Every structure is written in structure tokens, then in C-alpha cells.
Amino acid sequence: MRVVLATHNQHKVDEFQKILGARMPGLDIVRYDGPEPVEDGTTFAENALIKAKAAALHTGLPALADDSGLSVDILGGAPGIFSARWAGHGKGDRANRDLLLDQLADIHDEHREGAFVCTIALVVPERGKAAEAGEFAVEEVASGFWRGMVVREARGEHGFGYDPVFQPAGSALTAAELAPAEKNAVSHRALAFENLLPILSRTLAL
Template identity: 45%
Template sequence: MTGRAPRIVLATRNEGKLVELRAILEMHAGAPDVASSAQLDVPDVRETGVTFAENALLKARATAEFTGLPSIADDSGLAVDVLGGSPGVFSARWSGTHGDDLANLELLLAQLSDVPEAHRAARFVCAAALVTPDGAEHVEHGYFPGTLEFSPRGRNGFGYDPILRVDGDPGGRTAAELEPAEKNRLSHRGQAFRALRPHIVEALAG
């Protein structure tokens, strides 16, 4: 964030996600002055929704109301076919402790240990929401498909990135082996925020 007053708020306390979202906004919305909800002391919002879109809207609405600024939030997670779409909205707390990336990843790998590669299809899903102080709301989705590896590979990214081998990647890389700009171009979050871009531009112009 610059020394100027922010014009838009990203409703996140996840540093890795904040870096990604800022990069995407700078690429696609003209580098607006952005603050995080943590920087503006926005109270935590309980994610009680049963879909990614519901949780994203809960966070964006509360942040817009608290700050009086256009607010963006996303909710995202991993959907595994053989688990019926789980962990889904519970991805960040799959092991029982919210935000313990390593424990979540290890539990999921243990649960899938006997599942053959042919049945390990999965995808990251993101719902990105924009809510303005006047009550306008917009939600867009993005999807990042792949196949789950049997062990982690790569040091970039966070969460389940090290175990999702990206569909169509000629090198068979995981999401954690992609360069940041490459991941932003391909990822579920990048797709959702690019789709949200016209609404962000309109909100900033108002």
C-alpha cells in the first residue's frame, strides 16, 4: 500500500493470497491503491456459507460496511472428484485447525493414499466478490484443474499448490512449481479476478 489513502480493500489476512491478489489487480485494474482488511483493522468475518460465493460475499459485504470502500473478497479451495468435491469450502481447515497448510495437505494425501492416479482428478475453485458501499454486488468464478500427486513438489504458492499437477502443463509441474506470473495467468484466482475486472474498474471510476 502507498502513502495515499486506499481506494479499494482486499478482504484477506493471508499474506500469500494478498501478494497474489495485488499482482492480479495491478495487471488487470491499473494498480489501484490497495489495502488489506488487516491493515484497516477490519474485524474477522465468520465464513458460515456453504459455497465459495456465499463466503466471498460475506467477507466483502462486512469489509465494505466497515471501511466505506469498495471491497473485494475471494473464497477458494480444492475440490477432489473422488471425495465428492471435498475439501471444498473446508479446504483451509480440513485437518481441524484453520490455516495449517501442512496438516491439511498431509491429511488429504493420507486419505487418498490408495487412490490410483486415474482417479485423482481435482481442481482449485475460486469465487471472487466485489461489494461497493452503495450495495452493488458482483461474483465471478474461476477453475484450475489438475491431478493430485502422491507427494508435494515445488516451493512457490501455498496451501495445496504443491500437490496439484496442472492439466496441460508440458513439464508436468505442480501449481507450486509455476512462476508467480505464470500462476496468476492460469490460476482459478486469476481467472475469477480477470472476470471481475470490468466491475472493479467501474467501482474505481465512480
């Protein structure tokens, strides 16, 4: 079964392939390279659905999309859905991390907690209906959370985004110091997939 993956983030593609490849070998994941929709939702779920619907409409294929980010408790959940552009559009992962570290500079360790959040949407176009009608046979979302704390200095070379500044609960290592296989076994993205798996199997009859 072919499924289009609606993300322009290569790191997400790599993690999707590793997480799903082992669990669903029958899934042929192709990357979406069409126009990017405006992500103007107010939640991870809304943004994940916006991205998945755009890809499903454009390709006519079942589509998966991931909206994710780091939510810090003392910042009221920020950067949250704004994680990719926390320091400004196109500034990049390092600038986003540095800004977050600056914002938390005076915060004691016990108040630096938060979670990585990942919401994955699955959208399947309605068979035989005009794509423009925007009708979908399936619109589902599932989420995963990975709790931890923001450390004071970036550490580690693996992963992407906020991995070097996020230390999962119960670990002495940051997410970027974990081997990719270790991260992919327990991450917010892995958990979101775990939660989506029954729907995915049933919907795509794998």
C-alpha cells in the first residue's frame, strides 16, 4: 500500500521510515513534494490535518503528516506549535534552541520540565469523489508525549531540532546523545505511531 508522507523535514522522514519500516513492511512511503499549505491551525492536531489533507488532495493517495514540537511547562506550553519558527521563519534549529536556552537562563532545574509532542494525522481521500470537494473517507489523529527537561547547554550530535537541549525523564543523556535507535524506540513520534497503528492497519488493510 502506497502512502504519501506530507513533510518537508528530512529528519522526520528518516525517523518515520525507521519507526514504520520495522512495524509495517507492507507500507510503501513516498515523500510529498507538492505545495506546502499554510499551517494556521491552533493545535498540533489541526496543523497535522491541514498538512495531510493538502497532500491527499494533491496526490489522491492516503496521506500521513506529523506536527510536532517542544512544550515547556513554565512557558505555558511554548514553543509548542511554533517550535519550527521560534526564533523567526527560516532561522533554523540552532537559533530556535539558543533562544529557548536564553529564555530559560534564570530558571532553576526543577522548573525546566516539558514534553516533546507529536501528533500524526492520517487522511484517506473519498474513493470516486472529486478531490476538490475536500471530502475524506478517513480523518484520524494520534499523539505521543515524551516528558523531560530542558538542559542548560546543548549536548549531542544525533537527531535534530531541540534534541540537544532535551533530556528525557530518567535519562542522563540528551535526546541528541541517544543513538537514533534508542530515540526511535521511546520518542513522542514512536508513541504517536503506536497509538495510530491500529487505525492505520485497519484503514489500509495491512
